[in-house]
Amino acid sequence: MKRVFLGTGLIGGGLAQAAAQRGDEVVVWNRTRSKAEALTEFGAEVAADAPTAVAGVRHVHLALTSDAAVDAVLESIMDALEEDAVVIDHSTTSPGGTLARAEKMAAAGKRYLHVPVFMSPEACKAAKGIMLVAGPEPLYQEQLSAIEPMTGRVRWCGEKKDAAATLKLVGNCMLLAMVGGLADAFAIASSNGLGSEDVMGLFADWNPGYMLQGRGARMAEGDFETLWTLTMARKDLGLMKDTAGDDAGLAVLPGLGARMDGMIAEGEGERDVAVLARDSLNAGKTGK
Incomplete structure (x- = not known):
């Protein structure tokens, strides 16, 4: 199989390296040429520009940094794409921008799937993690055999063109919340003479991720049966802030406390x- 990768940063470079090591014929292009050239040791061919890269290639992968970058690259290659080519876009982009691109591609008779990833650079090289896919189902089914070797799992998000983009942001939201929460947890522990190893030891014995299957599922259904009152949770948050101290540089707790106070x-x-x-669930029910 021949693939082209436009954008060979941490994600695109990892995906391209893995494809080459699987035996695919790989063409790469990157605005900073040195990042593309680093893949030649794995057998990748470096193209002079994006339109040249896509000539004669059916599988065109994008891994770019922003909506503007994706739009610019697509504009540059539109006339060079083969008639039966499919653009497989792994970029993390806005739902609105993704929808507009998908509709523009469809109107131009071009085939496009949005396939963002939950994969670290090392996971890209090892074909582990998960890829989300949104777009026309017949195209998804046709391309599944080309996507599956690239990752550990493929999750079909439906034909709603911006569904994968939205769920990618949902996932990143949780990642950022956990990173910020962990930073605050380290601050609380450190202020009272405990180390990060004590924090991680606690989470080794007590996994807060189980909350998603219990309280998280009830939240999703709008079930607010009282197990831990908002008032008591706010009291505990105050204890956390007091323990951490004013100079802790807390990432999550101040904003969460303000939201609790308002409710x-x-x-x-x-x-x-x-x-x-409450408000996010109500907005979803009313379609806002």
Whole structure:
């Protein structure tokens, strides 16, 4: 199989390297040529420009840094794409931008799937992790055999053109919340003479991720049966901030506390802390 990778940074470079090592014929292009040239040791061919790269290639992979970058590259290659080529876009982009691109490609008679990834650079090289896919289902089914070797799991998100883009942001939201929460946890522990190893030891014995299957599932259904009142949770958050101290540089707790204060002022204090999801769930029901 011949593939072209446009954008060979950490993600695109890892995917291209893995494809070459699997035996695919790989062509690469990157705005900074040295990043593409680094892949020649794995057998990749470096193209002079993006239009040259896609000539004669059916599988065109994008791994770019922004909506603007994706739009610019697509504009440059539109006339050079083969009639039966499919653009497989792994870029993390806005839902609105993704939808507009997908519709523009369809109107031009070009085939396009949005396939963002939850894969580290090392996971890209090892074909582990997960790829999300959104776009026309017949095209997804046709291209599944080309996508599956690139990752550990493929999740079909449906024909809604911006669904994978939205879910990619949902996933990154959780990653950032966990990183920020962990940074705050380290600050609380450090302020009282404990180290990061103590924090990680706690989480080795008690996995807070189980919350997603329990409280998370109830939240998703709008079930706010009281197990831990918002008022008590806010009290505990105050203890966390006081313990960490004013100079801790907390990432998550200050903003969360402000949100809790507003909801308590609205009379929600005796409901479960899961009521924090109230407005987002209501917006989803009304289609906002």
